[in-house]
Amino acid sequence: MAAWGERLAGVRGVLLDISGxxxxxxxxxxxxxxxxxxxxxxxxxxxxKVRFCTNESQKSRGRLVALLRQLGYxxxxxxxxxxxxAACRILRERGLRPHLLVHDGVRSEFAQVDTSNxxxxxxxxxxxxxxxxNMNKAFQVLMExxxxxxxxxGRGRYYKETSALMLDVGAYMKALEYACGIxxxxxxxxxxxxxxxxxxxMGVEAHQKFQLLRIPMASVIxxxxxxxxxxxxxxxxxx
Amino acid sequence: MAAWGERLAGVRGVLLDISGxxxxxxxxxxxxxxxxxxxxxxxxxxxxKVRFCTNESQKSRGRLVALLRQLGYxxxxxxxxxxxxAACRILRERGLRPHLLVHDGVRSEFAQVDTSNxxxxxxxxxxxxxxxxNMNKAFQVLMExxxxxxxxxGRGRYYKETSALMLDVGAYMKALEYACGIxxxxxxxxxxxxxxxxxxxMGVEAHQKFQLLRIPMASVIxxxxxxxxxxxxxxxxxx
Numbered sequence: 001m002a003a004w005g006e007r008l009a010g011v012r013g014v015l016l017d018i019s020g021x022x023x024x025x026x027x028x029x030x031x032x033x034x035x036x037x038x039x040x041x042x043x044x045x046x047x048x049k050v051r052f053c054t055n056e057s058q059k060s061r062g063r064l065v066a067l068l069r070q071l072g073y074x075x076x077x078x079x080x081x082x083x084x085x086a087a088c089r090i091l092r093e094r095g096l097r098p099h100l101l102v103h104d105g106v107r108s109e110f111a112q113v114d115t116s117n118x119x120x121x122x123x124x125x126x127x128x129x130x131x132x133x134n135m136n137k138a139f140q141v142l143m144e145x146x147x148x149x150x151x152x153x154g155r156g157r158y159y160k161e162t163s164a165l166m167l168d169v170g171a172y173m174k175a176l177e178y179a180c181g182i183x184x185x186x187x188x189x190x191x192x193x194x195x196x197x198x199x200x201x202m203g204v205e206a207h208q209k210f211q212l213l214r215i216p217m218a219s220v221i222x223x224x225x226x227x228x229x230x231x232x233x234x235x236x237x238x239x
Numbered sequence: 240m241a242a243w244g245e246r247l248a249g250v251r252g253v254l255l256d257i258s259g260x261x262x263x264x265x266x267x268x269x270x271x272x273x274x275x276x277x278x279x280x281x282x283x284x285x286x287x288k289v290r291f292c293t294n295e296s297q298k299s300r301g302r303l304v305a306l307l308r309q310l311g312y313x314x315x316x317x318x319x320x321x322x323x324x325a326a327c328r329i330l331r332e333r334g335l336r337p338h339l340l341v342h343d344g345v346r347s348e349f350a351q352v353d354t355s356n357x358x359x360x361x362x363x364x365x366x367x368x369x370x371x372x373n374m375n376k377a378f379q380v381l382m383e384x385x386x387x388x389x390x391x392x393g394r395g396r397y398y399k400e401t402s403a404l405m406l407d408v409g410a411y412m413k414a415l416e417y418a419c420g421i422x423x424x425x426x427x428x429x430x431x432x433x434x435x436x437x438x439x440x441m442g443v444e445a446h447q448k449f450q451l452l453r454i455p456m457a458s459v460i461x462x463x464x465x466x467x468x469x470x471x472x473x474x475x476x477x478x
Contacts, residue, residue, distance in 0.1 A: 128370075128371050131367075131369075131371065132370065132406070135410075136405060139404070140403060157417060157418045157419075158418055164379055165379060165382055166375060167375050167414070170417060170418070171374075171417050171418040174417040175411060175413055176410070177413075178396060178410050178413040179396045179406055179409070181396070
């Protein structure tokens with residue numbers, strides 16, 4: 001703890017990624033990453049504020065937290081910043097009614113959103129629901145709009161399951177961008193607004209100079225807009 | 240014919256696109272575009288050499304020609320330049336063994352190609368076969384290669400069926416490019432090599448200054464590398 005203490009001097013909070021940091025998904029729900037359960041427990045015992053910040057968009061926060069608790073993590077739904085609730089806020093603020101191309105597991109997050117007569121498309125990591133038919137439908141909705149708006153929950157290229165690498169939402173976002181000649185709005189990492197809202201929920205301001213840390217066996221992501229990209233690429237800890 | 244005669248002075252051949260020019264696909268095979276059957280017949284009666292140059296990659300040339308004959312066109316398989324045979328030549332020349340993500344209708348064009356232990360991926364307009372599972376498999380094959388090669392039969396954004404606009408291979412090509420961090424090699428229009436091979440098969444050299452024509456009711460595409468992009472964008476005739 002001595003080395004940690006020195007390196008964390010002046011640091012007030014830590015944002016932790018979930019997929020690929022706390023666990024790798026896969027059959028039977030997935031497996032915890034070695035060392036991460038204890039690393040989270042130690043962070044929570046420290047004076048630091050801790051929050052979880054994920055682009056997970058196949059599961060509702062409720063289901064994700066239930067899985068993580070089953071894997072041994074001390075975590076509650078209120079500690080998780082995820083893109084679907086952030087997207088819902090944007091939809092409400094801008095009067096947008098989405099056509100949803102999302103995984104059934106996350107659909108409940110959009111239960112309060114008006115999806116009649118769509119004037120935008122929201123895509124997330126839809127997994128098997130990324131059929132040609134569903135992609136074509138989303139494409140046709142966009143092509144019929146005078147001002148097509150595509151909101152993507154993340155822009156990840158792929159993610160790791162226990163068995164293999166899997167295509168993530170970013171690939172399908174690019175497909176629709178190219179087909180429609182538009183640019184998506186990304187909600188989730190690495191959008192600075194997304195990190196800022198997580199910091200706000202944690203009660204920490206992003207005005208401190210960031211540092212990079214490596215915490216053995218647990219990749220920890222950052223706060224502070226400057227470190228967003230670095231930390232995502234290197235899976236280092238930036239606080 | 241007088242106006243045509245003047246405008247075609249010095250021109251030796253014409254390359255005609257097929258989908259969206261001779262016919263629009265759709266239920267029951269599709270419908271001929273008004274005026275095009277007669278326009279093709281007139282061109283064939285003229286002193287001009289005529290050849291058909293298509294990015295169609297859901298059907299083998301045999302099936303495509305059978306459909307066009309049924310719609311009233313005077314056309315034979317030997318008059319069609321299509322990307323699948325061009326891709327097969329490239330695969331053979333470079334010792335590439337493809338993992339195929341293509342429509343079942345065009346698979347027969349690859350019957351003579353070794354597809355064991357793949358060292359590249361070939362994608363075409365696979366339609367309903369663009370499932371998440373199939374896209375993920377193509378992605379995983381590419382990610383396992385030291386030098387990933389992705390060959391795309393065309394890079395169209397979408398095409399028109401009688402009922403609606405449909406996502407084309409280009410969108411899925413972009414998805415794989417982004418996910419793997421690579422750039423695809425495009426076989427088919429608008430690759431200059433593809434047009435040049437069509438000219439060679441027609442016995443015409445691409446050294447003449449091109450002209451732009453508009454032939455009522457039949458959009459006609461070009462030869463000569465200079466006019467490739469213009470003609471594809473505007474659906475004009477360049478000879």
